[in-house]
Amino acid sequence: MPEMIATRDAYGKALVALGEQEPKVVVLDGDLSSSTKTGMFAKRFPDRFFNMGIAEQNLMGAAAGLSAVGKIPYASTFAIFASGRAWEQVRQSIAYAELNVKIVATHSGVTVGEDGGSHQSVEDISLMRSIPGMTVIVPADAVETERAIMEIARYRGPVFVRLGRMKVPVVFDDGCEFTIGRSSTMADGTDVSIISAGVMTAKAVEAGKELSARGIHARVINMSTIKPIDEVAIVQAARQTGAIVTAEEHSIIGGLGSAVAEVVVRRCPVPVEFVGVQDTFGTSGTSEELLEYFGLTTSHIVASVERVIERKKRG
Amino acid sequence: MRAGALDQGLPENMSQTLSADRRLEHKATNIRIDILKMLNIARSGHTGGSLSCVEILVELFYEEMKHDPGDPALPSRDRFILSKGHAAPAIYAVLADSGYFDKKELLTLRRLGTVLQGHPDSKKTRGIEVSTGSLGQGLSMGVGMALGLKIDRFDSRVYVLLGDGELQEGQVWEAAMASAHYELDNICAIVDRNGLQIDGAVEDIMNVEPLSDKWKGFGWNVINVDGHSFSALRSAFHVAREIKGRPTVVIAKTLKGKGVSLFENKVHYHGVPPTDEELKIAIEELESCRR
The missing domain is CATH 3.40.50.970 (Thiamin diphosphate (ThDP)-binding fold, Pyr/PP domains)
Structure with missing residues (x-):
């Protein structure tokens, strides 16, 4: 643990x-x-x-x-x-x-x-x-x-x-470096990219492991700088994996998902799925209950990956 | 009490400054003419509130404040914040006349590419300390400056000019509370009490009285003055400097549109520039007062 x-x-x-x-x-x-x-x-x-x-x-x-x-x-x-x-x-x-x-x-x-x-x-x-x-x-x-x-x-x-x-x-070891505007690749893969930030990065890493057990190789990118965003990493992810899932503990309107999509549609359009809060306010509950309630879990990321890969296959 | 007298601490001997005040009056007239020319050429901007604060700015920049137009970043300088940012033409005219930038820039007010934005922009204009324009924010920035200057043990003072309508913004009172709490005796706020705002008289739109009691209730030293009297303003700033342990507000009673009877005390000229005809009449009136 x-x-x-x-x-x-x-x-x-x-x-x-x-x-x-x-x-x-x-x-x-x-x-x-x-x-x-x-x-x-x-x-x-x-x-x-x-x-x-x-x-x-x-x-x-x-x-x-x-x-x-x-x-x-x-x-x-x-x-x-x-x-x-x-x-x-x-x-x-x-x-x-x-x-x-x-x-x-x-x-x-x-x-x-x-x-x-x-x-x-x-x-x-x-x-x-x-x-x-x-x-x-x-x-x-x-x-x-x-x-x-x-x-x-x-x-x-x-x-x-x-x-x-x-x-x-804690997902990073002590040797981790932080540079404003530079993302970090937590796991490499070519089937799909999961781009996450904040509390969702640990879940994205978990999702990557689950997917890999099923033979789906996901690139997991921690996009800790939302602005200025790491366009190079996003374009590479789009080109090399052909499908993207974003994951954030924020509204799907205007957050990380939107920032990634703004780059993707302009530079290299591929299917994108958004894991986040679906245009609604929060509510009382424990943190863990709420992550489940709002669809912000490892299994929600996995399900979104399956959906986006399906879209990618359909072309 | 005659006009210009203070609530408290009035120095007795103010007569020897009379000739100096004539010089400042002359300066104020020039500044007013510059303001009106700028606004006329720009074809938009705020006439009334620029004219009402001219004596306040002239007294601050030519008598009261420690500043160096040749070195605007001098760490030990006094700071000035125009919280009522729509009076930008007035501060631009004073800065240009003081030598912060070339006077010919004044005629570029509000034009694309100008260093003289519609409201003060510290990125663009030499001598502007912080960016203002959205009302109610200047005193908070003054609080931050005053705290920082105290940490570094500078005896610099921070002057913040507010409009009276602006006092309707709640943030002003957050800042007023913080200034007293942190005993920021290096802050001197000045209220340009011209009594008018865009939609009408301040007392009709949203009354700010009892104004002195409000500031006193927030822990401030309050001085009421005639905002067009240099000697009265000078005495007030002098008293403010001597008061320790709390900030001072100078409530300066002024006339909106001061100096030009066409504009004086008229709501209409809050945000309307003079036409060519009005400019001519205004300059004639201002020049005639000089004679």
């Missing part, structure tokens, strides 16, 4: 390490520092941590201002508030001015669980991806989260990182 770590826990740890290395890093939170894990940074660097209270619009504006005087602000709250409540502040105050703000949002997707649909953002990738110049990163596990958090401090410009509440399997 792989180790299980929530990406938000990896974030909290990485922030402290980053704070030691880079004095320009400051952190803002909106009264959720024990949940987003920025509280770890607050404890270590109280003078560089600002709790902005339950006021996300001001939080994003203040992050913009800190960036404008040379700091590297990491601004955290739940994904629905970061991307929804403060969308226009992110657009106008941060992105329009190309300010160097890192928005790290936790509690994304349906795996928020019991809190229910009000708190389960299934739209955040779509909302952030549509802002010009915004980089959008959805790490798959704790290791990739840690690498991404360190890496984005070296990149100049606005970034949105999407993290989760629940514990997820």
